[in-house]
Amino acid sequence: xxxxxxxxTAFAPASVGNVGVGFDILGHSVGAIGDRVHVTRVERPxxxxxxxxxxxxxLPMEAERxxxxxxxxxxxxxxSLDFGIEVVxxxxxxxxxxxxxxxxxxxxxxxxASALVPRPIDKIELLxxxxxxEAVASGSVHVxxxxxSLFGGLILTVGVDAPRIKMIPVPPAVRCVLVHPHMTLSTKxxxxxxxxxxxxxxxxxxxANLAGFLSACYTNDIDMMRDAFQDVMIEPQRQVLIPGFKxxxxxxxxxxxxxCSISGAGPTLFAWCEEPQAEGIRAAMVSAFAEYDLPSDGWxxxxxxxxxxxxx
Ligand code: HSE
Numbered sequence: 001x002x003x004x005x006x007x008x009t010a011f012a013p014a015s016v017g018n019v020g021v022g023f024d025i026l027g028h029s030v031g032a033i034g035d036r037v038h039v040t041r042v043e044r045p046x047x048x049x050x051x052x053x054x055x056x057x058x059l060p061m062e063a064e065r066x067x068x069x070x071x072x073x074x075x076x077x078x079x080s081l082d083f084g085i086e087v088v089x090x091x092x093x094x095x096x097x098x099x100x101x102x103x104x105x106x107x108x109x110x111x112x113a114s115a116l117v118p119r120p121i122d123k124i125e126l127l128x129x130x131x132x133x134e135a136v137a138s139g140s141v142h143v144x145x146x147x148x149s150l151f152g153g154l155i156l157t158v159g160v161d162a163p164r165i166k167m168i169p170v171p172p173a174v175r176c177v178l179v180h181p182h183m184t185l186s187t188k189x190x191x192x193x194x195x196x197x198x199x200x201x202x203x204x205x206x207x208a209n210l211a212g213f214l215s216a217c218y219t220n221d222i223d224m225m226r227d228a229f230q231d232v233m234i235e236p237q238r239q240v241l242i243p244g245f246k247x248x249x250x251x252x253x254x255x256x257x258x259x260c261s262i263s264g265a266g267p268t269l270f271a272w273c274e275e276p277q278a279e280g281i282r283a284a285m286v287s288a289f290a291e292y293d294l295p296s297d298g299w300x301x302x303x304x305x306x307x308x309x310x311x312x
Pocket of ligand 1: 017018023024025100138142144145187190191264265
């Protein structure tokens with residue numbers, strides 16, 4: 001094991017979570033963008049955020065109200081660390097975009113801080129600290145952004161108090177197109193509008209689609225994936241929050257996407273496709289948002305992006 005550092009920087013990637021049919025349990029990392037957190041070990045106890053820069057400098061500076069700060073407080077408390085931590089956050093993920101920005105900051109913070117601690121820390125422990133940070137931003141504990149940002153790849157998480165992580169294989173030709181319109185949505189608000197009860201027929205349909213989607217991943221069955229890529233529970237309720245949703249989804253599907261849905265709580269839309277169609281889908285989705293006077297950014301990512309890591 002390496003000697004503990006006195007300072008460290010970690011990068012944590014953005015993520016799509018939910019991946020359509022797996023509300024709050026299925027997400028994947030997006031390597032193209034992410035957050036960086038620098039931590040320094042200091043004698044004075046406590047967690048202090050010194051600076052937040054990048055795409056979202058207006059985030060709270062008090063550790064208790066900041067996702068990275070809260071995750072570090074949970075870590076300091078659980079491990080009874082006898083030192084303090086000073087923090088600088090560099091946001092690369094747009095705020096309120098549905099790309100797992102709050103999760104990535106929390107994950108990068110605990111991964112960086114793990115390099116200051118003189119014993120190895122299991123990733124599941126880090127996951128639990130980061131979950132407490134994520135709860136500050138979204139008002140609930142869910143792991144579909146935290147787990148892929150930490151572990152990388154397409155991740156199914158089962159359980160909350162004792163979370164179990166499964167990395168799901170994805171057919172190698174699959175790419176994810178992400179298109180982020182320049183507007184923000186609050187995760188808390190996008191969760192508040194969801195109905196508290198669901199029709200039994202929708203539960204059956206969604207369960208079949210999730211099972212079909214996962215089995216398609218394991219068996220490299222793109223046709224099955226296409227049929228199962230249909231969120232009948234959450235997307236119909238949230239689509240009203242995103243101007244042009246139907247047109248942008250239609251644009252992706254008519255260019256050959258396997259499926260298209262809302263990334264996290266939105267407003268970013270994501271489409272899975274095979275590599276040759278990716279650029280056409282990205283361009284069509286950006287044009288469709290432009291019809292609604294929404295400029296947007298687009299990325300194309302593999303599904304196998306590496307998870308969070310301490311930078312050399
Ligand atoms: N699974 C969450 C949701 C992700 O869709 O509300 C948002 O952070």
